[in-house]
Every structure is written in C-alpha cells, then in structure tokens.
Amino acid sequence: MATIDSLPPLRDVIATHDLKARKSLGQNFLLDLNLTAKIARQAGDLTDVDVLEIGPGPGGLTRGLLSEGARKVLAIEKDARCLPALDEIAAAYPGRLQIIEGDALDIDPLEHLRAPIRVAANLPYNVGTELLVRWLTPPDWPPFWQSLTLMFQREVAERIVAVPGSKAYGRLALLAQWRADANIVLSLTPEAFTPPPKVSSAVVHLTALPAPRFEADALVLNRVVAAAFNQRRKMLRSALKGFAPDIEDRLHAAGIKPTERAEQVSLEGFCALARAVAAG
Template sequence: MRPPLREVIARHGLATRKSLGQHFLLDGHLLERIVRCAGDLDGVNVLEIGPGPGGLTRALLDSAAASVTAIEIDPRAVAATSELLADHGDRLRIVAADALELALETIVPPPRAIVANLPYNAGTAMLVRWLHQAGDFRSLTLMFQQEVAERIIARPDTPHYGRLAVLAALTTTGAIALNVPAAAFSPPPKVESAVVRLIPHASQPSPARLATIGRITAAAFGQRRKMLRGALKSLGGAALLEQTGIDPQRRAETLTPADYVALAEALERRETPGGVRE
C-alpha cells in the first residue's frame, strides 16, 4: 500500500520552491488521465522530468511502460521518489541531474517517450531542445502553462503563432490532450495548465535546416509588427522574398511553416554555393 503523496511530501520536507517552478499534482485519477494521454506505452521506455513527490511516477509505473526513468534536480524529490524503488526497482531508475544538461536519447534505449509535468521556469527551453531531436522519441506528452501550450500548437494568423509553433509544426503533429485547472495543483499556480501531446514526424528536418529556420524566425518574429521586407533586412530579405515569391508586405505571423522552409532553402542557396542543405 503506497502512502498518500501528502505524507511523502511532509516526510521529505518537500515544500514547493518557486525557484524550481514546482507545483505538485496529487490527484491520482488526474495523474492516470495524463498517462492515458500518452497513448499506448506497452514496451516503451519512458522518461519523466521533475517527478517531485512521485505522483506521476506512480501512474507511469502502473502503466504498461517497459521502464520509467525519472530525472530530478531537487535532492528532496530524489529521496521522495526513491521510496518507489523498493517495489519497482526492476523498472524504475532515478537520475539526480538537470534535464537540460543531459542528452536524453543516451539515457534509455528506444523506443522512448517523454511524459512529464514540466517545471514552469524551464519547460519551454526543454521543449525547444527536444524538438530539435524529435526523431529520437516516439512521443512527447508534456504539461505546460495554458498560454505556452497554445503557443506550441498555434496556427498561422492566430495570436499565439510564433517561433515555437513553427518549430513544433515542422517536427511534430501536436494537440492539447487535457486541460488542467489551477486548483488541481498544490500550491495552485496563478494560471491554468494543459497537457500537450506531440507525435514526431517520420521524417525530420536536418539540424542545419532547423538552425537556418531558427535564424529566420528569430528575425521575423523579433520584429513581428514590421513587414517582412524590414524584419528580414539583416538576412537579405528582399532577395529571399523575391526568390520564394512571398509578398514582402506580409508579416511573420501570416507565413506557414512551409513558407519558412522555403525561405531557409533560399538563404542556404545564397550562403552555401553549390547546393542546398537538406
């Protein structure tokens, strides 16, 4: 019989820390719903980031996942989650580290997936890194602040559309799988949250291509009120727009991800004589 999560929190002095972006989910039924959002985990090696007291870890261990590797930076949470090793040591591994400093694809063998209630203060940075290597994962099921979740799945010509949406669309197919009210957390955050499920495309852009797209979207969305002819001036925007047939009077938020790929190809042709990087 597992002890209540509140008891585990008290035993390990696991008061949430704002500096770590911690907000704990304690509702077992809700945690099970999050795991169901991840789809079929049978035979999959799951990576969990920031397990806290181990609530989501418990739900993952109750699934058909082949293994669960929990990565945690907070020593108190490492100790709390380690209580599960007594009954699940054959399937559970706990890594005391900062997930941003790890190459997750080297931690567990494929097939691998990420399922996590991400810390608010580092979630976006983690996602951007994982999207650059999306092909290494079967799926990513991640909880974010509602606004961040909407930015991830945003479509062109909508208020939340930006660099993150372009990167996510080029590497994955995504959707909000579950909305989570602030009251579900302890302590409640000031914003609502949402679980986003991302399925990587079978074919991924090369790191070089993503880097070029990153440069273009940084310039375009960095001055999103400007027309593209002005926002992309530092990259030779007039020539790029002419080569791709994109109206220079358009703005960044009106371009599709495919438009940004076309601009990247044009920029690469200019910067890499003799060919275009795939």
C-alpha cells in the first residue's frame, strides 16, 4: 500500500499497537493513506490553517492533514490505546500535532487553536451528529471554524444536504443550510474501512456563511423547526398549535399554507415563520 510520509503503513501501525476498532466507541478505521489524503484535500488549502480533528484513531486522516500542509492539527482522542501511534506521528511532524486525550464533547478546542481554523474528521458514529449540531448552533455567528469536512454514515450525510419534499429533509438540513453551504464531496463503501461498517459513508463539506442565509432568531427558528418535524405527518396548523392561538394567521403571514406539512416548507419559509412567531 502506498504511503504519504516516512511512517509505516496504517495496517502495520494497527498491528504493532494492537488497535482493534471498538464498536462501543463508534470506531471504523480507514487504512488507505491515499484516501485519507484525498479527504484532507477536501478541506482546501491548509497552509497557515489550524485543523481540529475529532477521533483520529491510529492517525490516518491526521497524517493526511499534516502531509497536505496543515499548520497545526489538534487531535482529540478518547481511546488511550491510540495515543502511542499518534505520538509517533507527532515525532515525525515536530511542533505540528497536539494530542489531547479526552471526550470531544467536554473539551474546549479554542484554548489550543488560532485562527483561521477548520474542522476535519472521520467522526465516531456515536457522537457525529451531536458535534455537528453544536458547531452549527453557537451563540454567536460567524463561528470559530471556516469550514467543516466531516465523514458520516451516508444516511446522515443525505439528511444534511436534503431538499424540501424529500424523505431526508428535516431539522439537520435546515440547521446546516441556514448558516452554511453544504455538499457531499466524497462517497465511501464499507470496504474502505476496518472493520467494514454495515452502511456506506460520505464526506460532507460545509463552508460557514458570513451571516445566516435568511433573517431569523436562532432560538425561535430551532423551536419552530423542532415542533414541525416532531410531528412531520401532521399539517402545520396542528403541529404548531402550541405556539400561538392564531398560528394559522402567522402561517399565512409567512406565506405558508396551514395545511402544508413540515417537509414541504423551504428554509426561507421556516425563517419567515420564525419571524412571524417572534413578532407576536
């Protein structure tokens, strides 16, 4: 297998350190370094950029990011078994890789990074969506990150880029597309991983917009969208009746038919509805 640096192939690294992927940690390792470098390139020119990586495992994507010129990679890894392998990468790229052992949900990466910052990760399946929602819903916008280049199960990736009228369209699509441009940039079969997962995967690239696409209060929009899709089979006048006694009037004010269902309403329509609800 081809390599991208002077370090051993990943299959050898995994054997040396006895790194069997753990299902409890949502681990599936990518062993093809040409593929991890290709994923790293989806994040754009990394020269003079700090990169946050979550769940590096044995360091396949880490090596891709560093070989593609990242100024610094901050790798947050929960599995202590992977730390010796990551330390070997840090030694091969002096001063450019910082490793923190811990849970990414509990660590503030901004203490260790300087702008511009991008996020690139083969996210552990069990925390991927939660991390994405956190990155898309900070108290202030623009966020700390310029872009997110993230691997998900294919089904989750399709939910992020979904359009109105599709089965995948829902809260995740609206959160992502309100404040970012989102595209699927790479598809991967289960055979690309060790062990092979039961589902296909895809890499999504999200670029932060300087301001949200349409005006709306973030908290109100989130509440309206959550209520609408929690009962997605109901007409909006029923699903949203708890918001206001005159919800039908507010739906009309937003240009939405009260008999429509959540999956029929565009992002612009939901933002208009959030403004109508907030006005009341």
